Amino acid sequence: MNDKNATLRNLPKVDECLADLRTLLEQRQIPARLAKKAVQTVIDQVRQAILAGTQHGQPRSAEAWQRLFLATMETMMQPHFRRVLNGTGVVIHTNLGRSLLSEAAVDQLTEAAAHYSNLEFDLQTGKRGSRYSLVEDIICDLTGAEAALVVNNNAAAVLIALDTIARDREAIVSRGELVEIGGSFRIPDVMAKSGATLVEVGATNRTHLYDYERAITEQTALLLRVHTSNFRMIGFTSRVPTEELVALAQRTGLAVMEDLGSGSLVNLQEFGLPAEPTVQEVVRSGVDVVTFSGDKLLGGPQAGIIVGKRDIVSRIKRNPLNRALRIDKFTLASLETTLRAYYDRDRARREVPTLRMIGEPAPVIKKRAQKLLRILRRRLADRCVLSLIQTVSRVGGGALPEYGLTSWAITLKPVDRPVSSLERDFRNLAVPLIGRIEQEQFLIDFRTIQDKEVPLLADQLSTYFSSAA
Numbered sequence: 001m002n003d004k005n006a007t008l009r010n011l012p013k014v015d016e017c018l019a020d021l022r023t024l025l026e027q028r029q030i031p032a033r034l035a036k037k038a039v040q041t042v043i044d045q046v047r048q049a050i051l052a053g054t055q056h057g058q059p060r061s062a063e064a065w066q067r068l069f070l071a072t073m074e075t076m077m078q079p080h081f082r083r084v085l086n087g088t089g090v091v092i093h094t095n096l097g098r099s100l101l102s103e104a105a106v107d108q109l110t111e112a113a114a115h116y117s118n119l120e121f122d123l124q125t126g127k128r129g130s131r132y133s134l135v136e137d138i139i140c141d142l143t144g145a146e147a148a149l150v151v152n153n154n155a156a157a158v159l160i161a162l163d164t165i166a167r168d169r170e171a172i173v174s175r176g177e178l179v180e181i182g183g184s185f186r187i188p189d190v191m192a193k194s195g196a197t198l199v200e201v202g203a204t205n206r207t208h209l210y211d212y213e214r215a216i217t218e219q220t221a222l223l224l225r226v227h228t229s230n231f232r233m234i235g236f237t238s239r240v241p242t243e244e245l246v247a248l249a250q251r252t253g254l255a256v257m258e259d260l261g262s263g264s265l266v267n268l269q270e271f272g273l274p275a276e277p278t279v280q281e282v283v284r285s286g287v288d289v290v291t292f293s294g295d296k297l298l299g300g301p302q303a304g305i306i307v308g309k310r311d312i313v314s315r316i317k318r319n320p321l322n323r324a325l326r327i328d329k330f331t332l333a334s335l336e337t338t339l340r341a342y343y344d345r346d347r348a349r350r351e352v353p354t355l356r357m358i359g360e361p362a363p364v365i366k367k368r369a370q371k372l373l374r375i376l377r378r379r380l381a382d383r384c385v386l387s388l389i390q391t392v393s394r395v396g397g398g399a400l401p402e403y404g405l406t407s408w409a410i411t412l413k414p415v416d417r418p419v420s421s422l423e424r425d426f427r428n429l430a431v432p433l434i435g436r437i438e439q440e441q442f443l444i445d446f447r448t449i450q451d452k453e454v455p456l457l458a459d460q461l462s463t464y465f466s467s468a469a
């Protein structure tokens with residue numbers, strides 16, 4: 001006990017440590033405030049460890065302390081927001097930033113960031129312009145809608161549309177479509193915020209046209225349909241076809257809105273995937289308002305796209321919420337470029353990374369994995385058991401949850417440590433690698449690893465295994 005107290009009393013003083021480090025801090029251009037925080041943090045960690053009994057005695061030399069201080073400073077100097085390598089095989093991975101932008105979209109975004117622009121300036125008249133007009137006509141061209149509006153994300157799109165159409169009135173929705181998307185986005189909660197009253201109809205597995213019909217009252221403003229996104233109901237289920245819902249709404253003078261969630265502009269069957277209605281098809285079916293995300297299947301920046309009939313979309317535009325939910329110039333610039341790629345279907349499939357990854361044939365993925373495997377076999381020798389296996393990747397982003405894309409992965413099984421330590425260590429690489437653990441092996445699915453990332457992956461993995469050996 002006395003030992004412990006003596007050790008604690010002898011811990012170095014923050015100011016003295018900083019004074020000793022002065023030259024080093026200057027050389028490495030470490031800001032004073034950050035250096036102080038790092039020194040305090042390290043000393044405090046040592047104190048806590050001694051108190052907890054997990055550490056006996058303090059670091060022996062001034063050099064040992066300095067190594068700890070500098071390592072902590074290095075970590076603190078790194079940006080919190082960092083690039084990672086996505087080895088999960090989930091293409092639209094919400095935790096890893098969803099969609100990657102095309103090169104053209106990145107260029108446009110950089111242009112918008114570094115220069116003044118015509119964001120709200122009409123170059124033809126020389127007068128104030130509207131930021132939305134820059135993308136509206138393109139969205140209408142591509143979807144066949146009469147009018148369009150873009151807001152911050154799809155949750156915002158749903159909120160402002162409901163607020164405009166059904167505030168203080170009722171919106172009818174099937175019990176089978178009351179979804180929670182993740183990140184605690186629940187349709188019923190958003191409706192409550194919008195001031196619309198939710199009227200649930202049908203049973204979880206089956207909703208019929210007469211369920212909607214019977215629920216219509218003087219107070220009803222809207223029939224709402226929500227894409228079930230991240231779950232599927234199978235078995236004894238039934239859902240009213242959109243056309244029938246539209247016909248009912250027209251007979252009764254109501255509006256129909258569909259929250260498509262992911263919302264694709266291309267038919268996924270072209271990729272050998274199960275059919276999902278495209279935005280164009282839903283618009284054509286006569287739905288008044290359709291909302292979908294910019295950064296899910298569309299493959300653009302975070303945004304919520306609203307398309308539909310001119311009068312309703314105009315009302316949504318005039319809603320004061322629109323000012324609070326508006327998109328910035330970076331979104332606008334990269335969204336426009338992403339959308340333009342869709343004028344040519346094949347170009348979109350080549351250039352929009354989300355589409356390219358979803359559509360990439362398994363043999364091409366296998367080739368890329370083999371490239372890394374050859375390098376690793378040479379460099380890692382027997383430090384790690386490597387193999388190439390067929391695996392299943394996912395679209396993600398709430399699209400086609402039950403559907404697997406055939407893919408290829410490299411598996412790593414270290415000979416001298418548990419696979420869980422790989423998972424942790426790989427998260428701490430200079431460019432962190434996120435993968436999956438399956439059957440006591442670390443899996444890197446190559447559907448979501450880019451060609452140009454292979455050398456980086458090879459270097460990081462060989463350094464890791466050679467230094468840890």
Ligand SMILES: *Cc1c(COP(=O)(O)O)cnc(C)c1O
Nearest residue numbers: 153154155227229261262293398
């Ligand atoms: C993803 C999703 C949302 C939320 O979209 P964000 O762009 O993430 O705000 C809303 N509704 C459905 C059906 C979704 O799938």
